[in-house]
Amino acid sequence: MSIHDRAKSFCSSLLESITTPKSKNGPIVTLTYAQSLDSRISGRNGQQLALSCEESFIMTHRLRILHDGILVGIGTILNDNPRLTARLLGPDELESTISQPRPIILDSQLRFPLSSNVLKQSKMNGYKSPLIVTSYDHDSAKRKLLEQEGAVVVPIESNKNGQLSIAHLLSILSSPPFSICRLMVEGGAKVIKSFLKSNMVDLLIVTIAPTFVGVNGILAIDSNSTENQEPHHRFLYYKTPKQKNDDIIVPTQNVENSNINKRLPNNQIDSIQNNSSVNVDKSKPSINVTTSIIPKGCSPFVTMIIKWKTHGVPKNEKLEVRLNWFPSSRANSGPALWPGFPKIVLNRKKSIPTEIYMGKNQSLTFYVTIRSVHKISNQTVFNYVPIFAVKNPSFAC
């Protein structure tokens, strides 16, 4: 599979099951940005940094294709002069023939430069005119100039600090003539904060690059700033984080807009108990297995405590119990070991705690493998027995 095919399937899988937007009157909103290990999105004085590695950039460009609009703040336009197009494409794709997303810029005071790349490129075939969203309190002469150059300028409500209303923005974007169904928000820092605060983000995809920028860089989310003191909306892993060359891509979904929201409150989900009785051999030993699944804080990990009792196992006989577990998709394919899911050899110990990764919507089927070795006759009974399946365990948050 080529690097482009991998990006295609990864990005499609991220978007395919997000069908209901957080905002009832708006598009599905994906917020995505790249940060360093110390949470910086750019360097000293906002210096633009290539934090993403090549494969992560390819993923970002693929995500751009899958959205109808890409939104940034005017700070990013003035600082980076970005193009906001999908250019890192496969060999069979042409930049000018794919459906490029519309650039959307939040610019309360119409500081947008006439020389910007997004405006220049909109004159070329295949590229859409930038949509500049501004406040009612804008410079009308500048608006005229921008419109003459082909930009579309739309005034909307703003608050007393001049910040444009995200709710109003989303309802305008999803309506004609823009009809944006999927919006990708790239930043910068103020826009990231505003969107997270608005709680209209459906999918948050953060690329983490293995580098430190240092204290002078711009923080993605400045938790010291007073405007960020209010409670944060919660995001949980949506898909397993992926390593792309050097970087880690962390896809998370808004908890308040997903199935994981339907879980029970923390105090009702101390553990899930399962009891299974398994016969090794009808005439010979049997085992009774009890398991408890204990959520581990706000994380997709659970601790599983397995307890068992054996019956009728003669002292001179060896009983070996193994536990394997598989995602539900593999449950029918037999008990071959699923990579990344360790098997535990229980032997004669009476209980064992182990930590298991259980992603959202993950349903796991657990198998015990019982191997009873009769020392005298050397007869071996070898059984794989599915003991239970756990669907969507609740993560305590």
Ligand SMILES: NC(=O)C1=CN([C@@H]2O[C@H](COP(=O)(O)OP(=O)(O)OC[C@H]3O[C@@H](n4cnc5c(N)ncnc54)[C@H](O)[C@@H]3O)[C@@H](O)[C@H]2O)C=CC1
């Ligand atoms: N690493 C990454 O993935 C990215 C990094 N960046 C970096 O971010 C920096 C720019 O960030 P900022 O200076 O914070 O500017 P910004 O790009 O977030 O733009 C903020 C400006 O947008 C306007 N605005 C209007 N309504 C707003 C609202 N509701 N919320 C927020 N802003 C609103 C205001 O004029 C505000 O000053 C640059 O250094 C750029 O390189 C930008 C995008 C992605």
Ligand SMILES: Nc1nc(O)c(N)c(N[C@@H]2O[C@H](COP(=O)(O)O)[C@@H](O)[C@H]2O)n1
């Ligand atoms: N995904 C990602 N990784 C980085 O390391 C980045 N610095 C950014 N920045 C964003 O991409 C814009 C540049 O886009 P063009 O290549 O000009 O199309 C930049 O303005 C940021 O929004 N992104």
